[in-house]
Amino acid sequence: MDLALTAAGASVRAAAALSPRWGAAVALPLFGHVAPPRPVRVDDEPTMWRARRGRLRIPGIDRRGTEVETYEWGSGGRTVVLAHGWDARASQFAPLVRELVAEGHRVVAFDAPAHGASVGRRTYLVDWLDIFSALQERFGSFEAVVGHSFGGLAALVGVAGGIGAQRVVTVAAPADADALLTQFQAGLGYSDAVSVRMRELFASRYFPGERDPFAWLSSVRRPIPAAVPLLIVHDRGDRLVPFAEAERIAAAHPGARILETSGLGHNRILAADVVLDAVLEHIAAPIAAPAAESSAQVADREVVAAA
Incomplete structure (x- = not known):
């Protein structure tokens, strides 16, 4: 397993042990983070x-x-x-x-x-x-x-x-987008409680004012x-x-x-x-x-x- 992914999952789960909301707060920036670019073949x-x-x-x-x-x-x-x-x-x-x-x-x-x-x-x-x-x-x-x-x-x-x-x-x-969030949860291994909070934070962070962004991200x-x-x-x-x-x-x-x-x-x-x-x-x-x-x-x- 990728060491960076393992470390990221551990940090999210550690924060989630205190509160699902905290776990989601740690996970959200990781969701939009992109690895260094691959070279051109x-x-x-x-x-x-x-x-x-x-x-x-x-x-x-x-x-x-x-x-x-x-x-x-x-x-x-x-x-x-x-x-x-x-x-x-x-x-x-x-x-x-x-x-x-x-x-x-x-x-x-x-x-x-x-x-x-x-x-x-x-x-x-x-x-x-x-x-x-x-x-x-x-x-x-x-x-x-x-x-x-x-x-x-x-x-x-x-x-x-x-x-x-x-x-x-x-x-x-x-x-x-739901499929991506589900895949992200599986990769980091956080709980369903964190997943619920993660979706709420995702919606408010990336699509403020949208009642249900998942309806049109589908x-x-x-x-x-x-x-x-x-x-x-x-x-x-x-x-x-x-x-x-x-x-x-x-x-x-x-x-x-x-x-x-x-x-x-x-x-x-x-x-x-x-x-x-x-x-x-x-x-x-x-x-x-x-x-x-x-x-x-x-x-x-x-x-x-x-x-």
């Missing part, structure tokens, strides 16, 4: 060197203002936005960037606060949403948003909340519009985000397509040929006219095994 460096780099200023988690690094490839009006996950960076999308540019798309990615080349040590989903809004002002409606892991949840929440995108792709994404309780085609990619053996999360997303989005892989895990899935092909196909496919859909309609599922 050698294979991804040429793609990142070719990017046109820029910066966006967003309010930031403390609403005091912060800058994020952006990357742009290609040109034209067909803009595809790539949203990385927690403890990740834009360079992880390098294989997909190359494929999309070859197909004539403008591709835009970013390093969220405290990730990659962007400054900071803390962040949360509101930053991803603010980045989407800033990019929307610059480029107009997106042809597609592709999000990996935490970035996939951000894509779903953003489009459900009004970000203009013709299509959405999630890869290894959780279905809602692709299950607030799905994206039915007119927006959704591709859900997830590996059956994902150890970080269970495959059941993909099924939860699909259940809330009748007509979505699920690409179920095996043997690719949580991160290697981003560079797999079968996934790259599926994403390109999804983005290129014509969008059918909206039709009445039954709530009992199930998602279209495709199962593939890693070579």
Whole structure:
């Protein structure tokens, strides 16, 4: 087990022995803390060197203002936005960037606060949403948003909340913020009493004035519009985000397509040929006219095994 995680869990449990509220107070800053950025993989460096780099200023988690690094490839009006996950960076999308540019798309990615080349040590989903809004002002409606892991949840929440995108792709994404808090509790090993207080503090700290932020931080309780085609990619053996999360997303989005892989895990899935092909196909496919859909309609599922 990671020593830092073990120490963090011990500190939370020690505070919780005095009071669940104290335990939650110790846990909350850890929830938004981001580990030092991982380096860019050698294979991804040429793609990142070719990017046109820029910066966006967003309010930031403390609403005091912060800058994020952006990357742009290609040109034209067909803009595809790539949203990385927690403890990740834009360079992880390098294989997909190359494929999309070859197909004539403008591709835009970013390093969220405290990730990659962007400054900071803390962040949360509101930053991803603010980045989407800033990019929307610059480029107009997106042809597609592709999000990996935490970035996939951000894509779903953003489009459900009004970000203009013709299509959405999630890869290894959780279905809602509740799943993240449950995972965080399991990692630190604190009690359900602390968990209740943690959720209360989380809501008041990150979403002051919101009666129930978990209602809109959920692709299950607030799905994206039915007119927006959704591709859900997830590996059956994902150890970080269970495959059941993909099924939860699909259940809330009748007509979505699920690409179920095996043997690719949580991160290697981003560079797999079968996934790259599926994403390109999804983005290129014509969008059918909206039709009445039954709530009992199930998602279209495709199962593939890693070579």
